[in-house]
Amino acid sequence: MKPGKGEISTGRTPSATLGDSMNSHIPALGRLRLAAIGLLLALSLPAAELPTQPLFVSGEGYKRYRIPALIVTAKGTVLAFTEGRVGGGGLVGDIDLVLRRSTDGGKTWLAEQKVADLGEDTLGNPCPVVDRDTGTIWLPFTRSPGKSTEKQIVAGESPAPTTVWVTHSTDDGLTWSAPRDLSATGRRSDWRWYGTGPGIGIQLATGRLFIPSYHTEPNEMYRSHALYSDDHGATWQVGATVGEHTAECQAAERRDGTVVLNMRGTNKQFARTLAESKDGGSTWSAPRLEKQLTEPACEAAVLALRPPMLRPGQTAAQDSLWLFSNPPGTTRRALTIRLSRDEGHTWPVSRVFDPGATEYSCLTRLPNGEIGLLYELARAGQPYRPELHFAKFPLTWVEGK
DSSP: OOTTSSOBOOOOOOOOOTTTTGGGGSOHHHHHHHHHHHHHHHHHSOOOOOOOEEEEETTSSSSEEEEEEEEEOTTSOEEEEEEEESSSSSSOSSEEEEEEEESSTTSSOOOOEEEEOOTTSEEEOOOOEEOTTTOOEEEEEEEEOTTOOHHHHHTTOSSSOOEEEEEEESSTTSSOOOOEEOHHHHSOTTOOOEEEOSSOOEEOTTSOEEEEEEEEOTTOOEEEEEEEESSTTSSOEEEEEEEESEEEEEEEEOTTSOEEEEEEESSSOOEEEEEEESSTTSSOOOOEEEEEEEOSSOOOEEEEOOTTSSOTTOOGGGTTOEEEEEOOSSSSEEEEEEEESSTTSOOOEEEEEEEEEEEEEEEEEOTTSOEEEEEEEOBTTSSSOOEEEEEEEOHHHHTTO
């Protein structure tokens, strides 16, 4: 299908998870301001007109699929992860982690395979990272009691909190290890809810495997943090927590080694929240609002295009390019791709990819140099049944060239 041809409409609001109901609390002036931003964006930039491939369609296999993660292995295989929700509801009940693989750069995809299934418990927030030194693919994720909702876990009303786990593959994603519980060192004992990503992790210049994460504390406050490994995944540690009202997050590293955490806020400000670390996530700056990046309380993706992730003909001096994707208005519509030429300080270029009902997304660099995108959309005339579609485009498309 081609987005922008009237084939996608609003769909139904997803079942409540972190911040899904916050739109109703935007002050009237703020709603008007953000609506104006979204309108200008939609009017000034053409929609994608690019083909997409449906990789996961709710009702075909699992009753519902949600939460995209997209990454390329050391051998160039593209891996698309998501949650397979058995009961078809929100983030509760029997949920597995599933995967589809492409060995030809996203042209064709192999059949869905199950990566992790721990009975009737809730597995969620896939956040893979590839170790460039060993080629191992690590997949941190979370596990919650299957009968407990996020709200119950946050309030301390669940029989057990959310724990953090990991599985890994050494054969390009064909097979996966038995899941391993990281909670002894990967979470603090008083944390209740826990989320990895969702999206992807990164490997820092130091070799550290860095998983952007978040949690809730006994006062029910959401805060972001880092989960990391300095020994190629053998052991995992938890870094410092970021300030209050921070949650789902993605990360990018600047050339000077600064890690920028790009976070979904929970304080009803409807802009992304940023924090920086000079030591790989061991400490963080005070969080600040990034008003260039508006949001409707939704996950977003960020991707640093570092060498060899450059267009043909580019030089190392041009490795300051970052990409960002999210629905930028007051509602989850009009998935937009933004481009920064100065490592996330400014975002002067943007283009609407899909003008319809869109939610979470994930970006990666494909073996041929194009950008890969896995994102959630809803179909017209149906109850809420999200589909995860894959698309690819050259960087020049974002620039309108």
